[in-house]
Amino acid sequence: xxxxxxxxxxxxxxxxxxxxxxxxxxxxxxxxxxxxxxxxxxxxxxxxxxxxxxxxxxxxxxxxxxxxxxxxxxxxxxxxxxxxxxxxxxxxxxxxxxxxxxxxxxxxxxxxxxxxxxxxxxxxxxxxxxxxxxxxxxxxxxxxxxxxxxxxxxxxxxxxxxxxxxxxxxxxxxxxxxxxxxxxxxxxxxxxxxxxxxxxxxxxxxxxxxxxxxxxxxxxxxxxxxxxxxxxxxxxxxxxxxxxxxxxxxxxxxxxxxxxxxxxxxxxxxxxxxxxxxxxxxxxxxxxxxxxxxxxxxxxxxxxxxxxxxxxxxxxxxxxxxxxxxxxxxxxxxxxx
Amino acid sequence: xxxxxxxxxxxxxxxxxxxxxxxxxxxxxxxxxxxxxxxxxxxxxxxxxxxxxxxxxxxxxxxxxxxxxxxxxxxxxxxxxxxxxxxxxxxxxxxxxxxxxxxxxxxxxxxxxxxxxxxxxxxxxxxxxxxxxxxxxxxxxxxxxxxxxxxxxxxxxxxxxxxxxxxxxxxxxxxxxxxxxxxxxxxxxxxxxxxxxxxxxxxxxxxxxxxxxxxxxxxxxxxxxxxxxxxxxxxxxxxxxxxxxxxxxxxxxxxxxxxxxxxxxxxxxxxxxxxxxxxxxxxxxxxx
Amino acid sequence: xxxxxxxxxxxxxxxxxxxxxxxxxxxxxxxxxxxxxxxxxxxxxxxxxxxxxxxxxxxxxxxxxxxxxxxxxxxxxxxxxxxxxxxxxxxxxxxxxxxxxxxxxxxxxxxxxxxxxxxxxxxxxxxxxxxxxxxxxxxxxxxxxxxxxxxxxxxxxxxxxxxxxxxxxxxxxxxxxxxxxxxxxxxxxxxxxxxxxxxxxxxxxxxxxxxxxxxxxxxxxxxxxxxxxxxxxxxxxxxxxxxx
Numbered sequence: 001x002x003x004x005x006x007x008x009x010x011x012x013x014x015x016x017x018x019x020x021x022x023x024x025x026x027x028x029x030x031x032x033x034x035x036x037x038x039x040x041x042x043x044x045x046x047x048x049x050x051x052x053x054x055x056x057x058x059x060x061x062x063x064x065x066x067x068x069x070x071x072x073x074x075x076x077x078x079x080x081x082x083x084x085x086x087x088x089x090x091x092x093x094x095x096x097x098x099x100x101x102x103x104x105x106x107x108x109x110x111x112x113x114x115x116x117x118x119x120x121x122x123x124x125x126x127x128x129x130x131x132x133x134x135x136x137x138x139x140x141x142x143x144x145x146x147x148x149x150x151x152x153x154x155x156x157x158x159x160x161x162x163x164x165x166x167x168x169x170x171x172x173x174x175x176x177x178x179x180x181x182x183x184x185x186x187x188x189x190x191x192x193x194x195x196x197x198x199x200x201x202x203x204x205x206x207x208x209x210x211x212x213x214x215x216x217x218x219x220x221x222x223x224x225x226x227x228x229x230x231x232x233x234x235x236x237x238x239x240x241x242x243x244x245x246x247x248x249x250x251x252x253x254x255x256x257x258x259x260x261x262x263x264x265x266x267x268x269x270x271x272x273x274x275x276x277x278x279x280x281x282x283x284x285x286x287x288x289x290x291x292x293x294x295x296x297x298x299x300x301x302x303x304x305x306x307x308x309x310x311x312x313x314x315x316x317x318x319x320x321x322x323x324x325x326x327x328x329x330x331x332x333x334x335x336x337x
Numbered sequence: 338x339x340x341x342x343x344x345x346x347x348x349x350x351x352x353x354x355x356x357x358x359x360x361x362x363x364x365x366x367x368x369x370x371x372x373x374x375x376x377x378x379x380x381x382x383x384x385x386x387x388x389x390x391x392x393x394x395x396x397x398x399x400x401x402x403x404x405x406x407x408x409x410x411x412x413x414x415x416x417x418x419x420x421x422x423x424x425x426x427x428x429x430x431x432x433x434x435x436x437x438x439x440x441x442x443x444x445x446x447x448x449x450x451x452x453x454x455x456x457x458x459x460x461x462x463x464x465x466x467x468x469x470x471x472x473x474x475x476x477x478x479x480x481x482x483x484x485x486x487x488x489x490x491x492x493x494x495x496x497x498x499x500x501x502x503x504x505x506x507x508x509x510x511x512x513x514x515x516x517x518x519x520x521x522x523x524x525x526x527x528x529x530x531x532x533x534x535x536x537x538x539x540x541x542x543x544x545x546x547x548x549x550x551x552x553x554x555x556x557x558x559x560x561x562x563x564x565x566x567x568x569x570x571x572x573x574x575x576x577x578x579x580x581x582x583x584x585x586x587x588x589x590x591x592x593x594x595x596x597x598x599x600x601x602x603x604x605x606x607x608x609x610x611x612x613x614x615x616x617x618x619x620x621x622x623x624x625x
Numbered sequence: 626x627x628x629x630x631x632x633x634x635x636x637x638x639x640x641x642x643x644x645x646x647x648x649x650x651x652x653x654x655x656x657x658x659x660x661x662x663x664x665x666x667x668x669x670x671x672x673x674x675x676x677x678x679x680x681x682x683x684x685x686x687x688x689x690x691x692x693x694x695x696x697x698x699x700x701x702x703x704x705x706x707x708x709x710x711x712x713x714x715x716x717x718x719x720x721x722x723x724x725x726x727x728x729x730x731x732x733x734x735x736x737x738x739x740x741x742x743x744x745x746x747x748x749x750x751x752x753x754x755x756x757x758x759x760x761x762x763x764x765x766x767x768x769x770x771x772x773x774x775x776x777x778x779x780x781x782x783x784x785x786x787x788x789x790x791x792x793x794x795x796x797x798x799x800x801x802x803x804x805x806x807x808x809x810x811x812x813x814x815x816x817x818x819x820x821x822x823x824x825x826x827x828x829x830x831x832x833x834x835x836x837x838x839x840x841x842x843x844x845x846x847x848x849x850x851x852x853x854x855x856x857x858x859x860x861x862x863x864x865x866x867x868x869x
Contacts, residue, residue, distance in 0.1 A: 060429060062436070103606075110610040115372055118432050119560045120606065122374070126557040127599050134595040196733055203730055206719035213679075213717060214777065215705035215734045254553065258436060265433070299444025305437030309430050310423060 005194045014273050018183040025179070026172035034171050040280050041178045042243055043259075045185060046236035047267075047275045050260040053229035055270040056193050058205030059222060060114065063121030064233045065256035066128050067096040071234025072241040072251040073132070073147075076156040081143040084165035085157055085242065092238025093231040100230025104223035111219075122257065129252035152248025156241045178239055182276075185232065189272060192228075201225055233260075258301060265308045268318040339467030344590075346466075350475045351589075352582030353482030358555055359562035359574055360485055361534030366563050367570035368506050368526040371421070371428060374435040376559055377552020378442035379531055383409045383538020384547035385446065388455050397460060397543070405539030406532040413531020417524050425523070439552070446549040456546030474544065481540065485533065490571050502526065506568075557598050558585075561605045567615025576616045581605070630693070632657045632785055632815045633678070638687035640673050647673040649839035650687070657784070660811035662826055662847070663819045665836030666860055671819045672714060674836065675789050678817075679711045680704045691785070706734075710783030714790050714819075716770045720763030724754060724773045727762055731777035748776040753802055767794035775803065779810060786816045792825040804828040835859075 005011055026034060046068055053059040071092040078088035103124060107117050136149025145153060159174055161167040169177060192198050200221055204211045208218050241247040250256070266282060267274025286300055312319055362376050373379070383405040390400040416438065424431040461473030493499035505512040505522045513519050545551065562581055566573025581601050588600040609615070633655040640648040648670045655661055663671045676682040678689060680701040689697045696704055705711065719727050729745040736744055749755045752772045757765060762773050771791060778786060788807070792800050800822070807829050810816055820826055826833075830847035837859045843850060850856055 062432070106606045106610050110606075110613045112609060112613055114429055115370065115432065116564050116609065116613070118429070119372055119564050120602075120609075123557045123560050123602055126553065127602050129553075130557070130598055131595060196738075199726070199730055199733075202722065203719045206721045207717050209681075209701075209713065210717035210719060210777075212701040213705060213711045213713065214731045215702050215781070217700070217702045219700075255440065258440060261433060261436070296444035296448045298440045299448060302437045302440030302442070302444055306420065306434050306441065309434040309437065310420065313427075313430065 005190055010273060011190055014186060014276075015183060018179060018186065022176050022179040022183065025175055031171060034175050038171065038175045038178055038243055040283055041175070041182050042236055042239045043263075043279045043283060044276045045178075045182055045239060046233055047260055047263040047279050048182075048185060048189060048272060049229045049232035049236060051264045051267070051269070051272055051275040052189050052193075052232070053225050054264055055268075055272075056189075056198060056205070057201045057222065057225035057229075059226055059229070060118060061121045061226070061229065061257075062118045062261070063123075063125040063257055064229070064260040065252055065254070066121070066125040067100060067230040067233035068237040068240070068256055068260075069125075069128055069132070069249075069252035070096045070099060071237025072247045073153070073237075074234065075238030076153045076241045076247045077142045077145040077147075079157045079242070080145040080153070080155075083157075085159050086162040089159070089235070089238050089242075092241075093235040096234025096237070097227045097231030101223055101227040103230075104226035108219045108222040108226070122254070125252055125254060125257050129249055129254075132249045132252060148248075150249055152246060154246055156245050156247055158245060159242045174243065178243075181235075181239070186272060197221075255298065255301060258305065262301060262305050262308065266304070266312075268314060271318065274318070339469055342466055343469050343471065346471060346475065346479075347590075348583055348586045349479050351586040352578050353479045355558055355562045355578040355582045355585075356482040356574055357478065357485065357537045357540060359559045359566075359578065360489070360570075361530040361532070361537060362559050362563045363530075363566060363570045363574045364489070364533060365527055365530035367568050367573070368502065368530075369421075369523055370568070371431045372435075372560065372563065373527075373530070374432055374556075375416075375439035375442060376534060377554075377556035378439045378446075379409055379413065379534040379552075380538035380541060380555055381446065381547060381549065381552045382412060382442070383535035384542040384545075384551065385450070385538075386535070387539040387542040388457060388547050391457055397457065401539035401542070402536065405542075406535040409535025409538065410528045410532030413534075414524055414528040416531075417527035421527060422520065422524070443549050443552070450549065452549055454546045454548045457543050459543045478540065485536075486571055486575060489533075493570070498525070558601060561601050565605045565608055565615055567612075567617035569617035573615060573617040580608075580616075629656050631655055632659075632692055633817075634690045635674075635678075636688045636690075638674070638677060638689065639685045640670075640677055640682060641685045647839050648677060648684070651839075651841055653834070653841065655785075655815055655817060657815050658811070658813075660807070660816045660829065660831055661818070662830040662833045663817065663836060664826065664833060664850070664856075665842070669836040669842075670839035671836045672789060673839075675714075675787065675817075675819050678704075678787060679709075679713070681713075705783075708781075708784040710778040710781065710786045710814075712774055712778045712786075712788045712791055714793075716767070716774050718762045718770060718774055718777070721761065723759050724762050724765070724776075725749065725758040727773055728776045728780050732780040735781040744780055748780045751779075752776040752806060768796055768799040771795060772799065772803070775806060779806075782813070784814050786810055786814050788816065789819045790821065791818065792820060792822045800825055801828075 025037065029037065046064070049067070050061060050064045053061060074095045075088045075092040078091050079085045082088060107120060112120065132147065133150050135147035136151065138146060140147045140149070147153065158168045159177065160169065200211065200216050203216070204218050204221060212218050237251060240251065263278040263282060264275045267276065267278035282304065286297060289295055289300055290297055314322070361379070362373060365371060365373050386405045386408045387400040390404050391397050395404065420434050420438065421431055424434055459472065459474050461477060463470040463472045464476065493503055501512070501517050501522060504515070505517060505519050509519050562574065562577045565581060566577030581604060584604050585597040585601050589597045631654045635651055635653040638648055638651045639646065651674060665671045673682065677684045680699050680703070683698045687697070688695055691704070691707055691709070694707070696707070725745055728748050729741055732741040732744040732748070749758050752775060754769065754772050754776065757769060757773065762770060765773065771794065775791060791807070792803055795803060804825060807816060807818065818829065826847070833845065833847045833850050834841055835843040835850060835856055842859065843853060843856055845853070
């Protein structure tokens with residue numbers, strides 16, 4: 001239960017795997033594989049935004065795609081206008097975080113119930129999706145960037161070396177930068193969760209009343225956690241836009257929100273490693289299934305979601321862990337009782 | 338003068354539209370405190386049934402008023418037995434499961450019918466009011482909304498099934514001790530809510546045509562109406578429908594339809610900041 | 626002899642739910658360092674009154690003052706941060722965390738890290754639950770949970786302690802320990818205890834406030850309360866006879 005971070009083997013294993021991939025990846029993979037795996041890395045950053053706030057803050061957001069999309073568009077518009085990508089990348093974190101704080105203010109200071117929160121976060125995503133779809137006309141432009149409605153924004157700049165707008169990263173370098181971001185994010189989140197702030201989050205997840213009775217401002221705390229999650233999702237959106245060099249309203253789609261939920265559920269709520277593994281496994285599976293052209297992608301997603309809720313409510317990693325523990329401890333546990 | 342009438346009719350139509358869209362959802366939410374995230378796909382299903390059966394030769398009104406509600410109602414009962422029933426008391430999980438169902442239905446219908454829009458022409462022509470033409474179908478929507486609310490009210494107020502429903506809504510444990518099979522009440526509620534949603538989908542079909550992902554365009558309004566209204570089925574839907582319908586129509590007059598939904602959400606957020614349980618959480622609390 | 630300045634007062638405090646008035650114009654005053662028990666039959670309004678004090682309910686009208694400051698309608702955490710420790714009727718603990726973690730989080734609100742650890746260990750010992758430190762509190766027995774919660778309440782060394790039915794579900798030995806703890810706490814802080822358990826009350830009570838029908842019915846030393854006919858009557862539900 002109470003484990004200090006530096007004694008947790010899993011923590012070091014995850015970092016070691018990340019660093020090993022970062023160094024070795026570009027040497028052993030071909031271009032197509034690098035592109036594919038970069039996508040998993042971006043989506044892993046995205047899923048962590050939800051895994052953190054849900055698993056370690058008790059906040060269930062049905063609308064992470066709102067922040068993901070906001071980050072993607074923020075990055076695209078800002079980098080097209082500024083001709084470099086470093087500041088836009090920071091903005092892709094900052095603006096969604098601010099928006100998350102504002103939305104969180106309404107939800108948490110209004111003390112909305114879970115159902116209401118779920119509906120509100122989902123509807124926010126839908127409205128972004130609708131609004132951005134209606135921006136096809138030339139009058140919808142921010143500076144040099146035309147929003148383009150359902151066609152999206154083409155030719156989003158590739159990430160450049162900070163301070164050198166002409167020094168674009170090649171796919172291998174971009175993979176390494178993104179992998180580094182993922183590793184750093186993992187370390188930051190784990191540290192945050194182990195900190196006093198993180199313990200208060202856990203406390204709020206366990207029992208809001210007691211947290212308030214200890215003198216912690218539950219509402220403010222939740223707004224901060226929610227805003228951090230929004231910022232991370234936004235940053236992932238920015239990474240997505242520059243990875244694809246293109247952004248369209250699908251970043252705001254309900255499928256995008258649903259995917260974050262599915263990966264988190266599949267990996268297990270209350271872990272960070274599980275959802276990352278789920279991203280890789282499920283994205284790979286849906287790619288393979290999609291190639292067969294038998295089943296529709298939404299059909300697969302929806303099916304997985306229902307199976308997870310009904311049959312594996314705890315999620316993949318914790319269920320596996322419990323199964324292993326039960327297997328190991330079966331006889332002694334029986335004797336103990 | 339004529340213009341005033343037109344504006345009033347337009348506002349009434351917007352209100353009626355929200356009421357029709359949200360009524361089925363509100364029935365389920367009022368009784369079970371669960372939001373059916375597949376609401377949009379239940380609408381879509383109602384629409385498809387209408388178009389398909391009409392294309393097969395069934396008169397349009399029969400398709401809308403009988404076949405769509407019946408089929409979607411039965412489908413709702415099936416969903417309740419297979420999915421929702423296992424998730425009582427796990428509200429978040431039932432939201433997630435119905436969201437999964439929503440994606441599953443979009444995918445399933447796409448696989449069967451393809452990702453294309455199909456439609457029928459809107460019946461009833463138009464009626465002249467002074468120098469303006471009003472589509473007759475709009476007037477029909479206003480009438481249907483009023484009848485629908487009246488029918489649900491009468492059902493709850495005057496029938497023994499309605500009494501059982503009201504008792505379960507107030508206090509499910511107490512109802513259970515009085516011999517009410519709450520599990521059946523929930524099944525019937527979900528079926529009825531789905532049937533009403535099926536009717537809404539049927540009414541929608543001639544207006545917008547049908548496509549697998551059409552639900553997305555309507556769920557935002559439906560959800561906002563229900564959570565703004567709160568737990569009372571009729572008072573909640575009517576009060577929230579009136580408030581939000583007026584706001585969205587006003588904004589639409591002023592800026593065009595794009596911002597209508599965004600205005601709805603903003604209004605709902607501000608309202609929920611003050612009344613976290615929705616309008617009927619504080620006002621009209623004892624009403625149906 | 627001048628009156629000491631009270632630490633906690635309420636003036637004309639009213640709490641209504643719909644048509645029911647659960648707390649009816651209550652004027653209450655508590656001196657620093659005082660131990661006060663609130664008694665009364667079920668539905669007398671003690672718990673509602675208590676919840677108004679803790680910010681869990683927003684009173685319909687009237688004022689609550691803490692050290693002279695108007696705290697009416699404040700959020701719970703803000704009241705707590707003025708140095709109030711609260712134990713609610715239903716134990717409120719972080720069920721997924723260990724007893725030590727629960728108490729440490731409480732202490733951490735006031736103390737720096739090393740101090741918080743020390744303080745948490747001290748509280749575990751004081752409440753006699755050191756052996757439960759590593760156990761997940763969700764799995765503890767009811768009485769043990771009560772003690773853990775008391776430790777979290779006392780860990781930040783509050784100047785005012787509010788306890789709602791702390792002895793509920795406790796075994797005899799646990800109750801005795803609790804009584805000692807409450808008495809010891811009362812040497813350094815003002816304490817308000819809402820309780821039903823008469824054996825427990827007898828061990829700790831001094832000056833006592835009796836609630837009935839949302840209002841203060843009697844305020845007197847416990848000895849006088851115990852022998853008061855009218856108080857006995859309301860506990861037995863015979864108000865009609867008293868009136869007659």
